[in-house]
Amino acid sequence: MIESLTTFKPLVATVALAVMWLIEGLIPMFEGRRERVRHDASNVALGILNAVVATLVFAGATLVATEWARANSFGVLHWLGVTGVWGFVLGFVLLDCWQYFWHRLNHRIPFLWRFHAVHHADPELSASSGLRFHTGEIVLSSIARLAVLPLLGMTVAQVLVYEAVLLPVILFHHGNVGVPPQADRWLRWLIVTPWMHWVHHSDYQPETDSNYSSVFSFWDRIFGSFRLVRDPKMLTLGLEDVERSDWATLPGMVAMPFRKRRGRRRSGGEVAADGAARGRPQAASGRSEAGRPHAASGRSEAGHAHAASGRSEAGR
Numbered sequence: 001m002i003e004s005l006t007t008f009k010p011l012v013a014t015v016a017l018a019v020m021w022l023i024e025g026l027i028p029m030f031e032g033r034r035e036r037v038r039h040d041a042s043n044v045a046l047g048i049l050n051a052v053v054a055t056l057v058f059a060g061a062t063l064v065a066t067e068w069a070r071a072n073s074f075g076v077l078h079w080l081g082v083t084g085v086w087g088f089v090l091g092f093v094l095l096d097c098w099q100y101f102w103h104r105l106n107h108r109i110p111f112l113w114r115f116h117a118v119h120h121a122d123p124e125l126s127a128s129s130g131l132r133f134h135t136g137e138i139v140l141s142s143i144a145r146l147a148v149l150p151l152l153g154m155t156v157a158q159v160l161v162y163e164a165v166l167l168p169v170i171l172f173h174h175g176n177v178g179v180p181p182q183a184d185r186w187l188r189w190l191i192v193t194p195w196m197h198w199v200h201h202s203d204y205q206p207e208t209d210s211n212y213s214s215v216f217s218f219w220d221r222i223f224g225s226f227r228l229v230r231d232p233k234m235l236t237l238g239l240e241d242v243e244r245s246d247w248a249t250l251p252g253m254v255a256m257p258f259r260k261r262r263g264r265r266r267s268g269g270e271v272a273a274d275g276a277a278r279g280r281p282q283a284a285s286g287r288s289e290a291g292r293p294h295a296a297s298g299r300s301e302a303g304h305a306h307a308a309s310g311r312s313e314a315g316r
Helices: 002-026 036-071 076-080 084-108 110-120 127-131 135-152 156-174 181-187 194-200 218-222 250-258
Strands: none
Touching: 002 036, 002 127, 002 156, 036 127, 036 135, 036 156, 036 250, 076 084, 076 135, 084 110, 084 135, 084 156, 084 218, 110 135, 110 250, 127 156, 156 194, 181 194
């Protein structure tokens, strides 16, 4: 079973990415992107590098850790005596909850944000952005998982099932796909959708620090980090103070955490050049010289936009 799932996981990711790429070309939410192939190729290259590192360095360690938990009946699932199908279900939910808190930590701890910022620096969000994580972040998250998986009492098969579902959902909610508002509204009661995750990739910090969920969207509602905007096209995606050479190329992405200019989120209290306080971005059109879409206004306060963490830490 484990061998078949190991084969199934990259197959699902490849098929999902190919389907999303075609849909993005047919019904994009954000139009006018002229270098899709180059942009997506760099993101996919980083994703392949991460897959190789994770497999070579952590696959064996993960097997040892989960097998130890199974042999010693250690972990939440064993303590509760939950096995079979319900063991898979509860393990799936618990691991997704861990993903929520790990993601939130990546935004709150400066050392973790240094690597996670590479993911947020992409101003041309697409399905391939779901593969765009710095290798340092993958290493750190894999190390943390070596402690979390035995504590949960999960087996390798349960982990692979979770990841086989996680990958397509991540590619979907990063996708540049014009999902109809009503369809997105219904879907986001259960899973993370593009309308949710685009807000998370805003350069405006109160929006960046929201919508941390990976698969199930209800974690953000439960923990008070859910936030929406009325029109996603009014968002400015990416980070400030990042050049195209930093975010658009594989060498730039790999080197970004170690440079002085690592990108930053724009806080709600910043003051613009004209002396006016800068909250939500004001409307503008076109693209910047660095290839980033300019900001526009329109955060929805009605019905959907719950308060997210609004902290403002200089330089992050």
